[in-house]
Amino acid sequence: AAAVLLGTLTRNGRCPAPHSYRHGAVAADSPLCSRIGSDTLQRGGSAVDGAIAALICDSLMNPQSMGIGGGAIFTLYNATTGKVTVINARETVPQNVRRNLLSDCHPHRSLQPGVQWIAVPGELRGYELAHRLHGKLPWRSLFEPSITLARQGFPVPRYLSMILKQLFLRFPYIRNTSVCSVLCKDGEPVKEGETLRLPVLADTLTTIAQLGADAFYQGPIAKKLVNDIQAAGGNLTAEDLKSYHKAHQMEPLNISLGEYQLFSPPPPSGGVVVSLILNILKGYGFSPDSLSESEKVQTYHRVIEALKFGNGQQFSLQDSAFHNMSKVTRLLTDGFAAEQRARITDQSQPPQYYSLSDSRPATYG
Numbered sequence: 322a323a324a325v326l327l328g329t330l331t332r333n334g335r336c337p338a339p340h341s342y343r344h345g346a347v348a349a350d351s352p353l354c355s356r357i358g359s360d361t362l363q364r365g366g367s368a369v370d371g372a373i374a375a376l377i378c379d380s381l382m383n384p385q386s387m388g389i390g391g392g393a394i395f396t397l398y399n400a401t402t403g404k405v406t407v408i409n410a411r412e413t414v415p416q417n418v419r420r421n422l423l424s425d426c427h428p429h430r431s432l433q434p435g436v437q438w439i440a441v442p443g444e445l446r447g448y449e450l451a452h453r454l455h456g457k458l459p460w461r462s463l464f465e466p467s468i469t470l471a472r473q474g475f476p477v478p479r480y481l482s483m484i485l486k487q488l489f490l491r492f493p494y495i496r497n498t499s500v501c502s503v504l505c506k507d508g509e510p511v512k513e514g515e516t517l518r519l520p521v522l523a524d525t526l527t528t529i530a531q532l533g534a535d536a537f538y539q540g541p542i543a544k545k546l547v548n549d550i551q552a553a554g555g556n557l558t559a560e561d562l563k564s565y566h567k568a569h570q571m572e573p574l575n576i577s578l579g580e581y582q583l584f585s586p587p588p589p590s591g592g593v594v595v596s597l598i599l600n601i602l603k604g605y606g607f608s609p610d611s612l613s614e615s616e617k618v619q620t621y622h623r624v625i626e627a628l629k630f631g632n633g634q635q636f637s638l639q640d641s642a643f644h645n646m647s648k649v650t651r652l653l654t655d656g657f658a659a660e661q662r663a664r665i666t667d668q669s670q671p672p673q674y675y676s677l678s679d680s681r682p683a684t685y686g
Contacts, residue, residue, distance in 0.1 A: 347371050350386070351478060354378035357466045361458065369397065369455040370463060373448050377467040377526070381475065381519065384504075385484045389529070389537065390546075392440075393447035394586045396573060397455065405575075405584040408454075410447025410568035412440035415556040434492065436555035442537075446568035449534040464530035471523035474516040485510035499549065538562045571641075576653055578603055589640045593649050598631035600658035601665075623665060630661040633676035 345368060347358030358375030366374070372395070380388035392411040399405075422437060452460055489495055489510050496508065503519065504511055511517050528536050536542055543562045550557045573584040576596045583599065585592025602624065605611075611620040634652060641649070651657055664674075672678060 345371070347375055349375040350379050351382040353470075353475070354382060360466070361463065364458065364462075366458040366463075367455050369395070369451045370458045373452060373456075374463045374466060376448070377464055378470065381467055381470055381522070382478050383481060385481060385488075387444075389444050389525075390439075390442045392443040394590050395447065395451050396584060396586055396592075397451070398584070405573045407571040407573045407586040407590075408447055408451050408568060409571050409586065409589070410443035410450065411589050412443050413561075413565065413567055415439075415441055415558065415561045417556045417558060419556070434488075436550055436553045439550055439555045439557055441557065441561045441565050443565060443567055445529065445534040445537050446565060450568045450570075460533065461530040464526050468523050468526045468530065471519040471526065474518040477511045477513055477515050477517050479513045482511065482513040498553075538565060574649070574653060576600055587641050587646065587649060588638045589642075591635060593638060593652050594631045594635050597634060597652050597658060597661070598627045600653070600655065601627040601630060601662050604659060604662045619667070622667070626665045626669070627661070629675040629677060630664070636678075637676070 345359075345362050347355045347362065349355040349358055354375045357378045358371040361371040361374040362368070376387070376393070377389075379386075393408075394411065395408040397406050397408065419437070452463070456463075485504060495501060496505070501508070501510075503521075504517070506512075506515060525537075525542060528542060539559075539562065543559055547557055547559050547562065571587060574587050574592050574596055576583050576599070578599060583596060585596055587593065605620075605623055607620065610616060637648065639648070
C-alpha cells in the first residue's frame with residue numbers, strides 16, 4: 322500500500338522558508354525514483370504526474386511495501402484554490418473471504434503471510450482518478466521510465482535485499498513459491514547490488530500504459546492474476562476485480578499546529594493517529610533548546626510517550642465508509658490531546674496504560 326503525502330502542511334500567509342524549493346521537490350523511497358519523479362516535473366508534468374511516476378518506480382524498488390497490486394491514498398493541495406482533497410483507493414475485501422479469517426488468528430502470534438490476505442487492489446484506480454483530475458502528461462509517459470528499468474534491470478536496493486533475507490529465513494517454504502521465480506537467483510533471494518530484471522512486470526506495465534487501468538481489472542491480466550491467486554488458495558475472483566470502483570475523493574482531516582495547518586487523510590488511513598501525536602506534542606512548545614544536552618532525554622521521552630498514546634487509538638478506529646466519524650472528531654480536539662499529555666509522566670508505563678494490549682498480534686501494517 323502506498324500513501325502519497327500522508328499529511329500536507331500549509332502555512333498561514335507567510336513567505337516560504339529560505340530553504341524551500343522554488344518549483345517543486347520529489348521524495349520517494351529510492352533516489353532513482355525521486356529522480357524519475359523530478360524528471361517528470363521538468364518535462365512539464367504536474368505534481369500528481371511526478372508522484373505517479375515515482376510510485377510506479379517504487380513498486381520495482383520496494384515490492385515488499387507497495388505496487389500495482391496494493392492500494393493508494395493521495396493527499397492533494399491545490400495552490401490555486403487553496404483546497405485540500407484526499408483520494409482514497411485502498412484495497413477492499415474480496416466477496417468470498419472467510420468471515421472468521423481474523424478471529425482464527427492466534428492472539429499471541431504475529432499474522433502469518435499468505436494468499437489469504439490478498440485483497441482487491443485499488444492502486445491503479447487511484448492513479449487513474451488522480452491523473453484524470455490533475456494530470457498533464459500522457460498516462461503512458463508516466464510508466465515508460467519504470468518499464469525500461471524493469472526490462473533492462475536495476476541494482477537490488479539494500480532494504481529489499483535485507484527484507485528478502487529475513488523473509489526466506491523465517492519462512493523457508495517461500496523458496497517453493499512463485500516469489501522465488503521472480504526474486505531469486507540460483508535458488509537464493511537476490512542480494513544487494515545484483516541486477517534484477519522483471520520482464521513479465523515490464524510487459525504488464527506496458528499493457529497498462531497503453532490501454533489504461535481497465536487492462537488490469539479485466540481482460541488477460543486480470544484472468545492471469547486471478548488464476549495465480551486461486552491456484553495458491555486465495556479468494557480473489559474476476560468479479561472482485563471487475564467491480565472495483567471504490568477510488569473516490571474525501572474531505573481531509575485538519576488541525577492547527579501553530580502557524581501551520583496539517584491536512585491528513587481520514588480512516589482507513591492513519592492520518593488521525595499522526596494528528597493526535599502532533600497535537601499532544603504541540604502542548605510542550607518544543608524549541609531548538611529542547612534538543613540541548615540538558616533537555617534532549619526528556620524531549621525524546623515525551624515524543625516516545627506521545628507515539629504510544631497515538632498508536633493506542635488505532636485499534637479503535639473504523640472505516641469512515643461504514644461508521645460515523647464521531648470518534649475521529651473527538652481524537653482531533655485539543656482537549657483530548659491535553660488529556661493524553663497530562664497522563665505523560667517521566668516514567669514509562671505498561672502497554673494497557675496507552676490502550677496498547679500486549680496480546681494483539683503484530684501486523685506490520
